[in-house]
Amino acid sequence: MFELDPAFDAGSRRLVSLPLCEARLQLDARYPWLILIPRVEAARELEDLSAQDRSRLFDELLLAGAAVRAMGEALDRPVAKLNIGLLGNVTPQLHAHVVGRRPDDAAWPGPVWGNGEAVAYAPRTLDLLTDAARSTLVSAARA
Amino acid sequence: MFELDPAFDAGSRRLVSLPLCEARLQLDARYPWLILIPRVEAARELEDLSAQDRSRLFDELLLAGAAVRAMGEALDRPVAKLNIGLLGNVTPQLHAHVVGRRPDDAAWPGPVWGNGEAVAYAPRTLDLLTDAARSTLVSAARA
Numbered sequence: 001m002f003e004l005d006p007a008f009d010a011g012s013r014r015l016v017s018l019p020l021c022e023a024r025l026q027l028d029a030r031y032p033w034l035i036l037i038p039r040v041e042a043a044r045e046l047e048d049l050s051a052q053d054r055s056r057l058f059d060e061l062l063l064a065g066a067a068v069r070a071m072g073e074a075l076d077r078p079v080a081k082l083n084i085g086l087l088g089n090v091t092p093q094l095h096a097h098v099v100g101r102r103p104d105d106a107a108w109p110g111p112v113w114g115n116g117e118a119v120a121y122a123p124r125t126l127d128l129l130t131d132a133a134r135s136t137l138v139s140a141a142r143a
Numbered sequence: 144m145f146e147l148d149p150a151f152d153a154g155s156r157r158l159v160s161l162p163l164c165e166a167r168l169q170l171d172a173r174y175p176w177l178i179l180i181p182r183v184e185a186a187r188e189l190e191d192l193s194a195q196d197r198s199r200l201f202d203e204l205l206l207a208g209a210a211v212r213a214m215g216e217a218l219d220r221p222v223a224k225l226n227i228g229l230l231g232n233v234t235p236q237l238h239a240h241v242v243g244r245r246p247d248d249a250a251w252p253g254p255v256w257g258n259g260e261a262v263a264y265a266p267r268t269l270d271l272l273t274d275a276a277r278s279t280l281v282s283a284a285r286a
Contacts, residue, residue: 046227058197083228087227089226090252108232114253
């Protein structure tokens with residue numbers, strides 16, 4: 001049975017269940033940042049997914065990229081480059097990060113992972129970005 | 144026409160041309176590390192690839208993961224976790240990193256990108272790893 005690692009609860013907020021993945025918003029106001037966690041028991045690496053699920057994950061990575069871009073637009077800070085990472089050194093449950101980057105962001109041009117402490121969102125900003133991300137994810141999932 | 148960004152020549156060594164990507168070995172003795180660069184003109188983001196090429200890229204990411212594991216075995220340092228990253232903040236030409244990680248490596252549990260300076264390979268080690276990676280990549284490409 002699939003169970004979400006509790007570490008994701010601490011650092012991110014649930015957005016929506018996509019066909020394969022749980023989509024979550026990372027609670028770090030420095031970057032528009034989504035996490036996708038495939039609902040596949042005991043998966044740690046890409047090779048632990050079936051070919052069909054790998055294809056779904058790729059589709060959902062693209063969708064998450066569009067949602068991250070929508071978050072950037074909602075903040076009037078358009079995304080210049082998407083960064084995608086599957087690391088899992090700290091939390092081994094298979095998950096993918098999709099992060100919107102700009103040359104004026106806190107870590108540019110370095111990676112966001114392991115770079116300083118997360119900055120809390122103002123509640124209004126978090127609601128704005130949750131809406132922007134969710135509407136992109138849900139409208140595509142229904143299409 | 145596709146042209147490889149010269150930045151890749153400086154930091155990595157050519158291994159083999161896969162159906163979609165140029166596979167290269169990153170010249171950093173701290174980690175077994177491959178780079179895949181799709182031969183698609185002007186591609187910067189996943190969304191710039193066709194659905195067929197995205198599916199090929201996913202296949203080649205798996206293959207690169209197997210090759211990185213083979214590199215770890217050749218060094219008697221088995222890979223504990225694969226890290227995959229598509230960043231492009233410094234070199235925007237679309238490329239994917241596939242890195243073999245261990246809890247005793249130089250950057251664990253942080254990301255390898257932006258972490259200190261690359262360490263040069265001893266020529267013999269580089270040849271050993273080139274052979275290990277290439278034989279995994281080539282045998283699968285022919286299968």
